[in-house]
Amino acid sequence: MAVVPSSPASAPSAPDGATAPRSALLIVFLTVFIDLLGFGIVLPVMPRQAEPYLNALGLSPLAGGIVIGLLFSSFSLMQFLVSPLWGRLSDRYGRRPMLLLSLAGSVVFYAVYAGAVLVPPERAALGLGLMMLARVGAGIAGASVGTAAAVIADCTTPDNRARGMALIGIAFGAGFTLGPLIAYFGLAVFDRQPWGVGAIASLLSLVAFLLALFVFRETRRPGTHGGKHRPDASRAAAVLRMPSVGVLVLIYFMAIVAFANFEATLARLTEAAFGMSDDDNFLVFAFIGFMLLLAGGGYRPLAKRLSETQLLAGGVGLMILGLSGLGVVAWMLCGRGEPVPSVGVWVKSLFYAASAVAVAGFACVNPSVSALISKRADPARQGEVLGVNQSFASLGRIIGPFLGSILFAAHSSHTLPFVAAVAILAGVALLLPRLASKP
Numbered sequence: 001m002a003v004v005p006s007s008p009a010s011a012p013s014a015p016d017g018a019t020a021p022r023s024a025l026l027i028v029f030l031t032v033f034i035d036l037l038g039f040g041i042v043l044p045v046m047p048r049q050a051e052p053y054l055n056a057l058g059l060s061p062l063a064g065g066i067v068i069g070l071l072f073s074s075f076s077l078m079q080f081l082v083s084p085l086w087g088r089l090s091d092r093y094g095r096r097p098m099l100l101l102s103l104a105g106s107v108v109f110y111a112v113y114a115g116a117v118l119v120p121p122e123r124a125a126l127g128l129g130l131m132m133l134a135r136v137g138a139g140i141a142g143a144s145v146g147t148a149a150a151v152i153a154d155c156t157t158p159d160n161r162a163r164g165m166a167l168i169g170i171a172f173g174a175g176f177t178l179g180p181l182i183a184y185f186g187l188a189v190f191d192r193q194p195w196g197v198g199a200i201a202s203l204l205s206l207v208a209f210l211l212a213l214f215v216f217r218e219t220r221r222p223g224t225h226g227g228k229h230r231p232d233a234s235r236a237a238a239v240l241r242m243p244s245v246g247v248l249v250l251i252y253f254m255a256i257v258a259f260a261n262f263e264a265t266l267a268r269l270t271e272a273a274f275g276m277s278d279d280d281n282f283l284v285f286a287f288i289g290f291m292l293l294l295a296g297g298g299y300r301p302l303a304k305r306l307s308e309t310q311l312l313a314g315g316v317g318l319m320i321l322g323l324s325g326l327g328v329v330a331w332m333l334c335g336r337g338e339p340v341p342s343v344g345v346w347v348k349s350l351f352y353a354a355s356a357v358a359v360a361g362f363a364c365v366n367p368s369v370s371a372l373i374s375k376r377a378d379p380a381r382q383g384e385v386l387g388v389n390q391s392f393a394s395l396g397r398i399i400g401p402f403l404g405s406i407l408f409a410a411h412s413s414h415t416l417p418f419v420a421a422v423a424i425l426a427g428v429a430l431l432l433p434r435l436a437s438k439p
Helices: 019-056 061-093 095-116 121-155 158-189 196-215 233-240 245-274 278-305 308-334 345-375 379-410 416-431
Strands: none
Touching (some): 019 061, 019 196, 019 278, 061 095, 061 121, 061 379, 095 196, 121 345, 158 278, 158 345, 233 245, 245 345, 245 416, 278 308, 278 345, 308 416, 345 379, 379 416
16 A cells, blocks of 8 residues: 655655654644643542532432443543544545644633632532533543544555554553543642642643644555545445455454443452542552553564564454453452452562553554554545544443442452453454455
8 A cells, every 4th residue: 555655756845855754743643642641640639629619509429320330431522423534534634734723622622611610619510510521621632543544554664554543552551640640740740629630731732732733744545535425324334345345443442341341340349358549549640641652662563573463463462361350359359349458469460460561451452453454555645544443443442431330349259340451352252353455
């Protein structure tokens, strides 16, 4: 397939020399990083910040849980609905305007979130409405991950594609690592003022926007247009019918569902098994993000020696091993339906080791799937195809947390989310041989 070389001859819209790819990849990294930074900031604190409004409305615990679930899922739902359109628009109008629009949207909607939590509980409906608006808007703005992947496809050769896609995984890890830490320290800096985390996320988005505005140059090849397709479901169906692409999208979707089981139940597991406080959970989430960042960095040298299909298979195996280990920890500590009063160091070590292995596996799956899809897609439809992949990933992030939350409460051992995740990944393993015969 034809790709965009990094030379100025094939991309006159880019600056001279190697500056274009480096600056483009930097902005891509920052875009994805800001997206996950905001997610990592909000994830540990949003239920607590919504609680005064839920209490003021007199909602039952079940109804309040549904509202919080909607606040979480609305972000991924918007990414699911908007990602294919975002990618097609980047194919038609260019990567630069769409990334700038994405970062500008993050500036606005994280600021809206900061303002929402300042609404007094007496006006609970307004406060929750603004929180929902901020989550919906941030999800739309964050739907540009497929466009970011298309920039990497524009700037890399097929041989370097997997290493380039690993930048997205590293950005995920960096954002997920620093998000909880910023929430942890940011609330202290602002004297526990609830608007602090939203204000910081908005400010960081503004910095990334300014860098993109003054540094980033267009990477899409002149003359390649995504066409004048309407944003309907038939376009996504056409992408799924592409040889081997549909299987890869399904594999990624299933892996996301399995991993989201882990993400959504992590804080509840640490509380049930270890009695960890909210502040302790901030640090646990930071550890998970750090391991994702570290594993993403390790993926790049591995991509020089192993193929994407080998790395994908290895990542699935590591996820199965790690999530099985977490299921064992849950069974050991919660099988009796009550927290263990005193937990040995080795059990906590097993928890952290299993978490690290599961995260390392996902860090291999993420860039491998993106690289394989980009190699097997029409170069003129990179944004659309990768956008569809990101859209189904977002669908996985909608289904996974709901499934995990229900299964976590279904049995006192809290093992069912991990059993389900391993079963889903076993299905992924059965699909992998179908990739071997594809070009």
